[in-house]
Amino acid sequence: MTAARAAGGPVGARPVMLAVGGDSGSGKTTLARGLAEAIGPRRCTSICVDDYHRYDRAQRSALRLTALSPQANHLDIMEQHLQLLAIGQPILKPVYDHRRGTFARPEYLRPRPFVIVEGLFPLFSKLSRACFDVTVFVDPPEELRHRWKIRRDTTGRGYTEAEVRRELARREPDSAAYIRPQRRFADIVVRFAPAQDGSDPPGAPSTAELLLRPTVQHPPLASLLADGAGAAMDLGVVRDDDGNAVDRLRVHGRAAPEDARLPARALWEVVGRGREIPRGLGRLADGAHSEPLAITQEMLLFHLMQEVYQR
Amino acid sequence: MTAARAAGGPVGARPVMLAVGGDSGSGKTTLARGLAEAIGPRRCTSICVDDYHRYDRAQRSALRLTALSPQANHLDIMEQHLQLLAIGQPILKPVYDHRRGTFARPEYLRPRPFVIVEGLFPLFSKLSRACFDVTVFVDPPEELRHRWKIRRDTTGRGYTEAEVRRELARREPDSAAYIRPQRRFADIVVRFAPAQDGSDPPGAPSTAELLLRPTVQHPPLASLLADGAGAAMDLGVVRDDDGNAVDRLRVHGRAAPEDARLPARALWEVVGRGREIPRGLGRLADGAHSEPLAITQEMLLFHLMQEVYQR
Structure with a gap:
């Protein structure tokens, strides 16, 4: 048979x-969980793309690489999988067991109408950014991020606080070199933090700061504010x-709860088109x-939703 | 960013x-090993595509599926990976540990100029067949295959002969339904077996029978025979x-060694273009x-080589 190749497939x-x-x-x-819940599990695929490790934990440690180094990851395969998902194709995603530091059975994933991809590297290369309709970078103050990571890793992943702090210090150069620079490629940069002027009352949720870049068309905020x-x-x-x-x-x-609910509802009128506000939104x-x-x-x-309406 | 997607990549x-x-x-x-050795490791990628299992061994056993059932395999992902290799793209191939019956770290594979793919299912679907330039099906008499499989699995994989025989019996319906029908899609069917008329002297290697289908252009055998x-x-x-x-x-x-070497050399003159006959050829x-x-x-x-010369 002379190479009658199927270059793409259906x-x-x-x-x-x-x-x-x-x-x-x-x-x-x-951030992603509430979105997925709002869209509904039958219409949404959520994927974490932090499992494309080239080495298991022991090998990485021997090579003195952190998980944040591009050298420690098959980023070309992550790109390939994002491209496949973007054209509606299934992938067999590697699965890294974060407790054991080894690999497990890979996961078969078929994209539903909405795909939410979270991870350390989704905005790293031009090719992977090109797979997305909307891109977000979450960028809390470092001190707050350290506190969150310590809480998660000491409760959910079995580390001591001292271990997490050591790991954070070890990762800092790679974080500065490879992760934080992705911030500039996001359509929206999200920062949750207490108000800088200390005006938050105790127990109030963090203030959200959203940088809205002109790379996507944002909702009519000025009219919401006027209302x-x-x-x-x-x-x-x-x-x-x-x-x-x-x-x-x-x-x-x-903001007082009744004041905060006002823009949430007004915005939902634009987004929800008559549906109830989903319960998962805003859940910490x-x-x-x-x-x-x-x-x-x-x-x-x-x-x-804009992406759907525009197609 | 409005979906500026990269559908294929470089x-x-x-x-x-x-x-x-x-x-x-x-x-x-x-069969494949000698070929890979003859081509040389720097120009040849050898892949076994029998690791696309949907379940590990324990799960498969609980579901009463054999590894030969398409239901037990992600054959769409095998096809996808063959397509990617055929256009020169790397893959992250799942790795199944045949001793343990579980999954291991996936393997990053970038195709070299020649890719030899062996497995149970490469000729199963039209889409996967379309990825190949030449297709072979190895089809020994069942009795001989059973003997070979018993020898391999009792020495290399830690099974007893009774276990292998039981497994062969359990697989027979799937073998008949899914594996053997692939024979008809091969350009060349290869059968090694003792001569049917019992004319082989004791200790002689098996006779090779090659069905040469007209789907590829075969070498000038008639002139070899005339010589x-x-x-x-x-x-x-x-x-x-x-x-x-x-x-x-x-x-x-x-055939006496000196008689057998004659066509091997004559054929090599067509194939090798002046190079020595590689040592790995013919090694059992x-x-x-x-x-x-x-x-x-x-x-x-x-x-x-024809494929290379024709491009």
């Missing part, structure tokens, strides 16, 4: 793809770290509710 | 792809199991030499 329906990038412990999963959302949020232009002017939406953690890792998180998730749902 | 050079299909223990590896190769081989037309007329080349195990699993195997491998090398 192409499935193209899903809407969202990337949630950010360092380890930055709150990617908390009385000003007590819970504000919109301004700031100069980003890279020197560029950018829109910044702040959703204040200190500890089960508590955060209106700033809910509004952030609504913003992302807005973009995902 | 395409590598297309390798020449050979499929060696056949049931478990049919001699695929023995005195007739003591070692014969060429005839037979009616295949499916009722079609087909060329059959027999290379006799009983136990290290002994078989001229019929060497000539079979030369026939396959002829086809692989």
Whole structure:
């Protein structure tokens, strides 16, 4: 047979793809989980792309590589899998057991109409960024991220606090070199943090700061604010770290619940088209509710739905 | 970012792809190994595609599935990986540990100019067959295959003979339903067996019978035979199991070494273009030499080289 090759194969329906990038412990999963719940499990595939390790933990340690080094990962295969998902094809994703530090049975994944991809590297290369319709980078202050990572890894993954701190220090150079630079490629940068002026009352949820880059078309925020959302949020232009002017939406953690609910509902009228606000929106890792998180998730749902309406 | 997708990515050079299909223990590896050695490790990638199991051994056993059932395998992913290799792309191949019956670290494989794929299913679907330039099915008499499989699995894989026989019986329905039907899609069907008329002297290597289908262009065998190769081989037309007329080349195990070497050398003049005959050709699993195997491998090398010359 002279090479009658099938170069592509049958192409499935193209899903809407969202990337949630950010360092380890930055709150990617908390952000993505509420979104997936809002979309519904039958229409949404959630994937973590941190399992493309070239080595198991013992080998990585012997080679003095961290999991954040591109050399320690098959990033070309991660790209290939993102491309396959983007054209509606299934993948056989490697599975790394984070407790044992070894590999397990790979996972067969077929993309549903919405695909949420979280991980350390989804915005690392041009090829992988090109697979997404909307890209987000989660960027909490480092001190807060360390606190979150320590909480997660000491409760869920069996490490001591001292071990997690040592690991954070060991990873810092790779984090600075490979993870944080991905921030500049996101359509939306999300930062959860207490208000810088200390105006948050004790126990209030973190304030959400969203940098809204002009690479996607954002919802009509000015009209929301004109309709009385000003007590819970504000919109301004700031100069980003890279020197560029950018829109910044702040959703204040200190807002009274009734004030915070107002923009959440108004935004949901644009996004939800008559449906109820899904319960999972705004749910924190500890089960508590955060209106700033809910509004952030609504913003992302807005973009995902836009993609559907525009096709 | 509005979906600026990269549907394919950069395409590598297309390798020449050979499929060696056949049931478990049919001699695929023995045939493929000499070929890979002749081509040279830097120009050849050898892959076994029997690791796309959907379940580990315990799960498969609980579901009463054999490894030969398409339901027990991610054959769509095997196809996808063959397609990727055929366009010069790397794959992350799952790895199944045949001793333990569980999964291990997946293997990163980048196709070299020649890719030899052996396995149970490479000729199973139209899509996977389309990835190959030359396809072979190894088809020894069942009795001989059972003997070979028992020898391999009791020495290399830690089973008892009774266990292997039980497993062979359990697999027989799937073998008949899914594996043996692939025979009809091969360009060349290879059968090693003692001569049917009992004319082989004791200790002689098996006779090779090659069905040469007209789906590829075979070397000028008639002129080889006219040049005195007739003591070692014969060429005839037979009616295949499916009722079609087909060329059959027999290379006799009983031939005296000097007679057998004649066609091997003559064929090598066509294939090797001045190089020495590689040592690995004709090497059996136990290290002994078989001229019929060497000539079979030369026939396959002829086809692989043809593909290169024709491009």
